Amino acid sequence: MALVDIRPTVRRRISQTLIWIGALVVILLIALMADWENIRKQFLNVAVMKDLWPEIVLVGMRNTLIYTFISFIVGTALGTVFALMKMSKGPFSWFATAYIELFRGIPALLTIFAMTFILPIAFGVKIVGGAVGSACLGLVIVTSAYTAEIMRAGIEAVPKGQREAARSLGMSPVQTTLFIILPQGFRIVIPPMTNEFVMLLKDSSLIFIAGLTPPTKELTAFARDGLSTYGSPTPLILAAILYLIVTIPLTMLIGKLEKKLAVRK
Amino acid sequence: MSSGNLHPRDTPDPSAPPIQVVGLHKSFGDHEVLKGIDLTIERGQVVCVIGPSGSGKSTLLRSVNLLEWPTKGKVVIEGIDITDPDVNLDKIRTRIGMVFQQFNLFPHMTVLRNITISQEKVLQRSKAEAEEVARAMLERVGLSDKVDAHPSQLSGGQQQRVAIARSLAMNPDMMLFDEPTSALDPELVGEVLDVMQSLANEGMTMMVVTHEMGFAREVGTRLIFIDEGVIVEEGDPREVLSDPQHPRTQSFLSKVL
Numbered sequence: 079m080a081l082v083d084i085r086p087t088v089r090r091r092i093s094q095t096l097i098w099i100g101a102l103v104v105i106l107l108i109a110l111m112a113d114w115e116n117i118r119k120q121f122l123n124v125a126v127m128k129d130l131w132p133e134i135v136l137v138g139m140r141n142t143l144i145y146t147f148i149s150f151i152v153g154t155a156l157g158t159v160f161a162l163m164k165m166s167k168g169p170f171s172w173f174a175t176a177y178i179e180l181f182r183g184i185p186a187l188l189t190i191f192a193m194t195f196i197l198p199i200a201f202g203v204k205i206v207g208g209a210v211g212s213a214c215l216g217l218v219i220v221t222s223a224y225t226a227e228i229m230r231a232g233i234e235a236v237p238k239g240q241r242e243a244a245r246s247l248g249m250s251p252v253q254t255t256l257f258i259i260l261p262q263g264f265r266i267v268i269p270p271m272t273n274e275f276v277m278l279l280k281d282s283s284l285i286f287i288a289g290l291t292p293p294t295k296e297l298t299a300f301a302r303d304g305l306s307t308y309g310s311p312t313p314l315i316l317a318a319i320l321y322l323i324v325t326i327p328l329t330m331l332i333g334k335l336e337k338k339l340a341v342r343k
Numbered sequence: 344m345s346s347g348n349l350h351p352r353d354t355p356d357p358s359a360p361p362i363q364v365v366g367l368h369k370s371f372g373d374h375e376v377l378k379g380i381d382l383t384i385e386r387g388q389v390v391c392v393i394g395p396s397g398s399g400k401s402t403l404l405r406s407v408n409l410l411e412w413p414t415k416g417k418v419v420i421e422g423i424d425i426t427d428p429d430v431n432l433d434k435i436r437t438r439i440g441m442v443f444q445q446f447n448l449f450p451h452m453t454v455l456r457n458i459t460i461s462q463e464k465v466l467q468r469s470k471a472e473a474e475e476v477a478r479a480m481l482e483r484v485g486l487s488d489k490v491d492a493h494p495s496q497l498s499g500g501q502q503q504r505v506a507i508a509r510s511l512a513m514n515p516d517m518m519l520f521d522e523p524t525s526a527l528d529p530e531l532v533g534e535v536l537d538v539m540q541s542l543a544n545e546g547m548t549m550m551v552v553t554h555e556m557g558f559a560r561e562v563g564t565r566l567i568f569i570d571e572g573v574i575v576e577e578g579d580p581r582e583v584l585s586d587p588q589h590p591r592t593q594s595f596l597s598k599v600l
């Protein structure tokens with residue numbers, strides 16, 4: 079067979095088309111084999127969806143966002159303090175390192191558990207907000223350990239000359255940090271911090287361990303209730319979609335930001 | 344951080360030389376970079392420092408405002424020993440302007456804010472006063488039209504002139520320059536040297552680490568050649584450049600001239 083002389087660009091287009099066709103065939107085969115009637119009844123039960131709406135958003139989703147935002151803001155503030163401590167010299171640095179390694183090294187679930195059950199028993203302290211408050215404190219601690227490392231990396235990425243310029247103008251170490259270093263460090267950490275927010279949003283589902291009352295249930299706990307009430311996984315599917323509505327745009331934003339930052343360098 | 348009432352220890356003596364370096368040693372670990380430097384710079388002098396790469400020029404300049412802390416020896420600014428830990432160093436640094444090779448403008452601020460922030464935060468000037476000073480300084484370096492620009496929008500030469508304006512806005516008694524034109528494209532060197540020359544003409548005390556022998560010859564009142572952490576030779580720039588006495592000076596100049 080005489081092989082026709084095909085240009086590389088054309089050849090690439092042909093092979094790409096073949097790959098797409100192949101993928102489509104596989105998806106079609108799987109779709110044909112699936113029991114659609116059963117899937118619809120089980121996973122996408124419209125009656126169940128109607129029953130959950132709008133509480134799944136107004137209670138579950140709302141609580142998830144509240145817990146995430148509060149933990150993120152407090153955790154970031156605390157994490158920044160730990161980052162500065164770690165970069166200092168002496169006992170503060172040592173303490174910050176121990177804290178960061180401890181809470182990055184154990185599962186978030188254990189930290190939340192500790193804050194909810196061990197802390198009140200061991201020290202007799204009562205945390206504002208009861209079980210939910212304690213659980214959020216656990217999330218704050220976990221987040222602060224991760225953001226401390228992100229902030230430290232961001233601050234260290236600010237060129238040394240910036241600090242030197244500020245100090246030679248007579249600014250104190252505190253002024254230099256507040257007005258010159260941190261504002262630049264924050265810009266550098268926007269993409270990893272957005273990533274951390276996405277992780278936290280998902281980790282907020284671990285709060286269930288504190289034992290939540292119906293009005294304080296977050297999205298996953300809310301959906302699990304639905305699972306046992308209706309004996310249908312539809313609520314879980316709905317919850318997954320709601321998580322994705324928040325996380326996918328954020329992940330896309332990270333990609334854009336990273337590209338933008340890379341260009342500026 | 345009291346700005347109004349100075350401790351007697353922090354009061355400058357106008358009759359003392361602006362910069363005095365006494366028996367200065369500096370080591371980084373085992374590496375001794377400065378091996379006993381003695382240097383007095385009188386008011387209005389323009390002292391140029393030359394020497395091979397790694398000889399300790401930057402380290403010496405950075406020791407003058409204690410960006411590098413000496414291992415041994417003293418730095419005396421306007422009669423105040425600033426290595427005394429009780430001295431208000433931030434206060435003294437406002438009187439020593441410093442210009443870096445890499446400009447080091449604050450990239451997250453406009454040109455105007457670059458020049459006002461330390462006036463407001465350190466000298467406690469009002470916003471209006473600081474902006475007035477900033478505009479005057481920008482006019483002086485010929486960049487009045489760049490008030491609202493960001494540093495990234497400026498050429499290297501323009502950035503360096505903003506950096507000079509930023510230092511001048513603090514009303515310093517002396518200025519330190521660390522290779523201010525080394526990071527610039529050749530065609531932009533002149534505009535920065537012009538600003539430095541006019542500063543010198545106005546009587547500013549200056550210490551300039553440079554490779555610009557033309558500048559040293561025309562503007563410098565004194566030339567210092569440093570090699571391996573010691574001052575090897577110093578004197579009138581024209582004499583040192585045209586008739587170096589020490590063999591190390593001769594060999595260095597034969598390579599760069």
Ligand SMILES: Nc1ncnc2c1ncn2[C@@H]1O[C@H](COP(=O)(O)OP(=O)(O)OP(=O)(O)O)[C@@H](O)[C@H]1O
Pocket residue numbers: 371376394395396397398399400401402403
């Ligand atoms: N922070 C530091 N830590 C360790 N070594 C340093 C540090 N700063 C400078 N040095 C070393 O000290 C020596 C002198 O450095 P310095 O920057 O003063 O030289 P220089 O004369 O300014 O050279 P150049 O012309 O290349 O700028 C060099 O060997 C350098 O590697």
Ligand SMILES: [Mg+2]
Pocket residue numbers: 400401402522
């Ligand atoms: Mg140098």
